[in-house]
Amino acid sequence: MADGNTQRRQDRFHGRIGSGEQMCAHPGCMERGEFRAPGAARSSFDGPGDWRWLCLEHVRAFNSGYNFFDGMSSDEIEQAQRPFAGWERETRAFSAAGGSAGPRWGDFVDPLDAISARFAEARQVRPDGRPLGDADRRALKTLGLTAEADLKAIRKRYTELVRRYHPDRNGGDRTHEKALQDVISAYTHLKAAPAFA
Incomplete structure (x- = not known):
């Protein structure tokens, strides 16, 4: 064997x-x-x-007797022997916001708008031109606000939600304790975020 x-x-x-x-x-x-x-x-x-x-x-x-260059012209041989041969193809640049620019397929069909919606969210910026990161978008969503909200609107919404979820305001009911922690965490993040400075 x-x-x-x-x-x-x-x-x-x-x-x-x-x-x-x-x-x-x-x-x-x-x-x-x-x-x-x-x-x-x-x-x-x-x-x-x-x-x-x-x-x-x-x-x-x-x-x-094998010759890779058999049948090639001198220009084609020189092109194939270049150190960077094959690297001259165009590549997409990195986005300044850290997200991808999205697909560039002209004939791509996205009937549910799932992919384009993802890329639209990733490119979201504030009206003043400051980009929003993923953590910023999550914090705004927790507070129920859009990207247009300013620091004053964030403080106002934070106050409303703390009053709603705090146990002292709803008879000692602690079922909203997790929601209260999320609101406090979101507010703490947003007030220190560069997009709202």
Whole structure:
């Protein structure tokens, strides 16, 4: 059993993948074709190309005669040898607000407006041009306010919600304690946020 595994490992290491049932495709050769080499029909859009089977001697000759640049002009060869070949494609710039600019597919269909709504939210800025971060948007949502709210509106809404949720205002009922903590946390965040400074 170990001999079979060792033999298979050696066969694979040397590139032998054929069973040896085929004969070498080189004209006049009577050796077994155990190595695969590309045939006349190369891989293309229509599918993979064909293969031919060669013996060890002829597959070595085939490999030594391989030239990547065969059929290329001197300008094409120079272009392929540049250190940064392939890196000249356009990439999207990073957003100043930290969010992505969103998809640029002209024919993309978004019937539920799910993706574009996500990107519209990520690009949301205040009327004064200051960008809002994710934490700012969450805090505003907790207080039930929009991005247009200023610090005065935030204080007013904070006061209303503290009065509503505080146990002293609703007969000692502590069921709104989590909501009260969220409101206090949101207000603390917003009053120190750069967008509202």
